Amino acid sequence: MSAGAPVGGGCRSAPVLKERGQREVFCGLTGIIWLHRKMQDAFFLVVGSRTCAHLLQSAAGVMIFAEPRFATAILEEGDLAGLNDAHDELDREVARLLERRPDIRQLFLVGSCPSEVIKLDLSRAAERLTETYAPKVRVLNYSGSGIETTFTQGEDACLASMVPVLPATEARELLVVGALPDVVEDQMLSLLRDIGVETVRCLPARSMEAGIAVGPNTVFALTQPFLGDTCAALERRGARHIAAPFPFGEAGTTAWLRAIADEFGLSDAAFAAATDAPRARAARAVAQAAEHLAGRTVFFFPDSQLEIPLARFLTRECGMTALEVGSPFIHNAIVGPDLDLMEAGPVISEGQDVDLQLERARALRPDLTVCGLGLANPLEAEGLTTKWAIELVFTPVHFYEQAGDLAGLFSRPLRRKGLISSLSGRLEAAE
Numbered sequence: 001m002s003a004g005a006p007v008g009g010g011c012r013s014a015p016v017l018k019e020r021g022q023r024e025v026f027c028g029l030t031g032i033i034w035l036h037r038k039m040q041d042a043f044f045l046v047v048g049s050r051t052c053a054h055l056l057q058s059a060a061g062v063m064i065f066a067e068p069r070f071a072t073a074i075l076e077e078g079d080l081a082g083l084n085d086a087h088d089e090l091d092r093e094v095a096r097l098l099e100r101r102p103d104i105r106q107l108f109l110v111g112s113c114p115s116e117v118i119k120l121d122l123s124r125a126a127e128r129l130t131e132t133y134a135p136k137v138r139v140l141n142y143s144g145s146g147i148e149t150t151f152t153q154g155e156d157a158c159l160a161s162m163v164p165v166l167p168a169t170e171a172r173e174l175l176v177v178g179a180l181p182d183v184v185e186d187q188m189l190s191l192l193r194d195i196g197v198e199t200v201r202c203l204p205a206r207s208m209e210a211g212i213a214v215g216p217n218t219v220f221a222l223t224q225p226f227l228g229d230t231c232a233a234l235e236r237r238g239a240r241h242i243a244a245p246f247p248f249g250e251a252g253t254t255a256w257l258r259a260i261a262d263e264f265g266l267s268d269a270a271f272a273a274a275t276d277a278p279r280a281r282a283a284r285a286v287a288q289a290a291e292h293l294a295g296r297t298v299f300f301f302p303d304s305q306l307e308i309p310l311a312r313f314l315t316r317e318c319g320m321t322a323l324e325v326g327s328p329f330i331h332n333a334i335v336g337p338d339l340d341l342m343e344a345g346p347v348i349s350e351g352q353d354v355d356l357q358l359e360r361a362r363a364l365r366p367d368l369t370v371c372g373l374g375l376a377n378p379l380e381a382e383g384l385t386t387k388w389a390i391e392l393v394f395t396p397v398h399f400y401e402q403a404g405d406l407a408g409l410f411s412r413p414l415r416r417k418g419l420i421s422s423l424s425g426r427l428e429a430a431e
């Protein structure tokens with residue numbers, strides 16, 4: 001495909017169906033699962049209840065091979081009833097933790113529904129603890145509470161909490177924002193180096209030593225569409241956002257790199273030399289998986305906030321037709337370039353009213369429904385084929401080398417369904 005606007009106009013000016021009903025989402029604590037693996041000198045201390053501890057444990061349980069870099073400081077009944085001084089207890093908990101784990105350089109106090117209900121002021125606690133443990137340890141806080149959030153907002157809140165304490169710089173630098181698996185980040189850094197960008201820093205960095213700073217000459221590119229608060233926090237520090245489609249698929253990756261190359265005035269020859277071969281590989285890999293996607297319909301329930309860029313990828317690069325693209329929030333400044341590239345036609349909805357949306361999905365009977373875990377099983381039982389949105393955040397899907405895998409994530413459930421129906425057809429014929 002070309003990265004140009006679709007014939008008939010894109011979806012940026014399409015009317016948005018605003019939904020404000022019941023939501024089916026995970027809370028922002030989920031982000032700790034990928035953030036603690038990325039930031040190797042950080043620790044996430046959730047100030048929450050046993051429910052929060054269970055959520056983290058069950059989400060992360062199968063993935064922990066070393067001592068985890070997260071824990072829950074459990075608020076007991078006495079704390080919730082205001083009978084104990086939760087701040088004193090938190091100070092003791094942090095002292096014990098830092099004594100036992102001298103490798104911790106950044107400590108995040110993560111708020112939860114219970115800590116918010118009792119109005120435990122974690123920003124005050126973070127300031128107090130920073131005074132005690134600086135400069136060795138930096139203590140920050142953010143909310144991972146499930147009230148009115150989506151699970152990807154945890155990463156946004158975490159990164160936004162880091163921005164105000166970043167050192168200032170006057171240097172003209174590119175900051176790439178969004179947690180990527182190390183191997184994908186390395187591929188991206190190598191592409192950026194090859195097209196000619198001299199200094200690139202990543203937020204979050206793997207360690208506090210990475211020297212990230214921000215100032216009026218910083219330009220930043222997002223790798224995830226759910227980073228609205230971080231984007232605003234960086235703009236408050238004077239940095240400028242490079243608006244671009246997200247680097248999903250061959251065309252998305254090329255358009256993302258192209259926006260950065262244009263910002264830095266880099267040569268077309270270097271761009272072509274760095275991107276021609278991986279572009280061709282990505283296009284081949286996508287085309288292979290797209291054989292099972294072309295001509296099929298897809299319906300997105302709002303969940304991860306990746307929905308709009310993914311719908312752009314599936315419609316432009318894989319030949320699918322989007323029926324509805326629901327997203328928890330739509331920030332035009334962030335997903336506008338992806339909306340521009342999407343053929344007009346699908347319902348674009350923001351927020352959730354789960355019953356109404358289920359009715360629309362049942363009426364349309366899409367070939368593939370992308371939704372949260374809670375909706376997938378009931379929809380499968382009704383004969384719809386589903387893809388869990390959360391897998392798209394846990395799986396490496398960005399940039400050229402992952403483009404085929406990304407298309408494969410969507411084609412697999414359809415292929416599986418095809419195989420099951422042909423097998424049951426053969427069994428019936430044999431009976």
Ligand code: SF4
Nearest residue numbers: 027052112113145146
């Ligand atoms: S933060 Fe709220 S929604 Fe998340 S696990 Fe804790 S109580 Fe549940």
